[in-house]
Amino acid sequence: xxVTLTAAASAAAxxxxxxxxxxxxxxxxxxxxxxxxxxxxxxxxxxxxIEATKMAIExxxxxxxxxxxxxxxxxxxxxxxxxxxxxxxxxxxxxxxSIMELTTSSVGLAVQALSAERKKITMNTGSxxxxxxxxxxxxxxFHWVYDTHALAVSTGGAMxxxxxxxxxxxxxxxxxxxxxxxxxxxxxxxxxxxIIGSARHPLGTTDFSSFLLQAQSSGxxxxxLADAGMDTQNAIKQAAEFGITKGGQKLAALLVTLSEVHGxxxxxxxxxxxxxxxxxxxxxxxxxxxxxxxxxxGKMPNMVQxxxxxxxxxxxxxxxxxxxxxxxxxxxxxxxxxxxDMFAENGKVLANGRMVSDVYxxxxxxxxxxxxxxxxxxxxxxxxxxxxxxxxxKSGCPLVK
Numbered sequence: 549x550x551v552t553l554t555a556a557a558s559a560a561a562x563x564x565x566x567x568x569x570x571x572x573x574x575x576x577x578x579x580x581x582x583x584x585x586x587x588x589x590x591x592x593x594x595x596x597x598i599e600a601t602k603m604a605i606e607x608x609x610x611x612x613x614x615x616x617x618x619x620x621x622x623x624x625x626x627x628x629x630x631x632x633x634x635x636x637x638x639x640x641x642x643x644x645x646s647i648m649e650l651t652t653s654s655v656g657l658a659v660q661a662l663s664a665e666r667k668k669i670t671m672n673t674g675s676x677x678x679x680x681x682x683x684x685x686x687x688x689x690f691h692w693v694y695d696t697h698a699l700a701v702s703t704g705g706a707m708x709x710x711x712x713x714x715x716x717x718x719x720x721x722x723x724x725x726x727x728x729x730x731x732x733x734x735x736x737x738x739x740x741x742x743i744i745g746s747a748r749h750p751l752g753t754t755d756f757s758s759f760l761l762q763a764q765s766s767g768x769x770x771x772x773l774a775d776a777g778m779d780t781q782n783a784i785k786q787a788a789e790f791g792i793t794k795g796g797q798k799l800a801a802l803l804v805t806l807s808e809v810h811g812x813x814x815x816x817x818x819x820x821x822x823x824x825x826x827x828x829x830x831x832x833x834x835x836x837x838x839x840x841x842x843x844x845x846g847k848m849p850n851m852v853q854x855x856x857x858x859x860x861x862x863x864x865x866x867x868x869x870x871x872x873x874x875x876x877x878x879x880x881x882x883x884x885x886x887x888x889d890m891f892a893e894n895g896k897v898l899a900n901g902r903m904v905s906d907v908y909x910x911x912x913x914x915x916x917x918x919x920x921x922x923x924x925x926x927x928x929x930x931x932x933x934x935x936x937x938x939x940x941x942k943s944g945c946p947l948v949k
Contacts, residue, residue, distance in 0.1 A: 571872025585623035604860035653677035653724035685945035693855030700731035716768035717746035720775035805850035858891035900945035
């Protein structure tokens with residue numbers, strides 16, 4: 549009997565051996581989704597990004613190189629130290645191969661740096677700072693969906709061209725907000741505009757009254773909101789109470805997604821100019837995928853959630869093409885393979901890890917213009933990816949010669 553069991557065990561080992569022989573380090577590929585699931589950015593990515601990841605894994609067939617694809621997720625609470633501890637534990641004990649989403653720029657930068665030390669791939673889809681593929685770039689770090697540079701070029705550039713040539717910023721007081729304000733200021737100045745001033749607020753601010761009064765008294769034509777999530781929603785709602793737009797000033801929502809517009813409602817959000825790199829109602833492919841997403845979540849996806857699906861799919865395609873989960877080989881394939889899916893029709897990955905695809909300048913419809921729930925945007929212009937993002941050699945990435 550013992551001989552029979554031993555023989556059976558040996559046979560089982562031979563059956564599972566091809567998965568390891570194919571180049572997988574532990575017989576599976578495991579992806580970690582690390583984001584804000586309970587704070588100010590919970591609707592921005594949150595459980596929606598987790599569901600998008602599940603869709604990507606299912607659509608891929610659930611396996612790669614004959615081995616199962618697994619997912620693990622956690623809430624980093626928008627704190628870089630908590631995120632780093634989770635990432636370290638995932639790598640040390642959970643056999644995680646890649647960490648993705650990473651909403652909040654301070655988190656994205658911290659986990660990307662740790663992952664580079666461990667030679668693990670990160671794919672930022674929720675964090676915004678252009679430093680991710682700029683001065684903080686790594687051989688294993690990738691940035692999907694958008695960044696502060698693209699938002700500045702699209703929304704900032706459009707507002708100046710429409711006559712908004714003097715700006716005052718309300719800025720989230722951490723890396724993301726600082727970078728978004730800086731990138732947008734550069735665009736405004738390059739187009740002949742001026743920056744009058746800025747007020748910086750803590751993450752999770754509920755009372756914007758003092759900041760809005762400063763913006764109002766500045767006389768700036770544009771009040772630039774260099775924040776996101778619930779912060780932006782609260783600022784826009786309170787700006788209406790203060791009569792900011794009725795007094796002639798315009799609001800530039802530098803990072804707003806469909807989720808925030810839905811949260812505010814069209815009455816409050818109507819007329820806003822914003823930029824997203826995905827809109828559910830733009831193409832047949834985006835409509836078909838978004839319909840499936842809504843059936844699972846009850847909501848239409850924003851660019852972060854759709855972009856997470858794209859990033860996960862691209863990672864799995866790279867593992868398959870490389871024939872291994874070795875990070876050096878997979879990173880090379882991510883840079884080599886084109887990105888063609890419902891998110892990006894003609895995406896490409898630069899040497900610094902930046903995935904370049906078109907972004908779209910949107911205007912939020914009035915309640916009268918909307919034909920129903922989730923019919924929120926009019927696409928005003930397409931900004932080609934090569935204009936939205938700098939070339940790798942101009943990004944500040946020290947890896948690019």
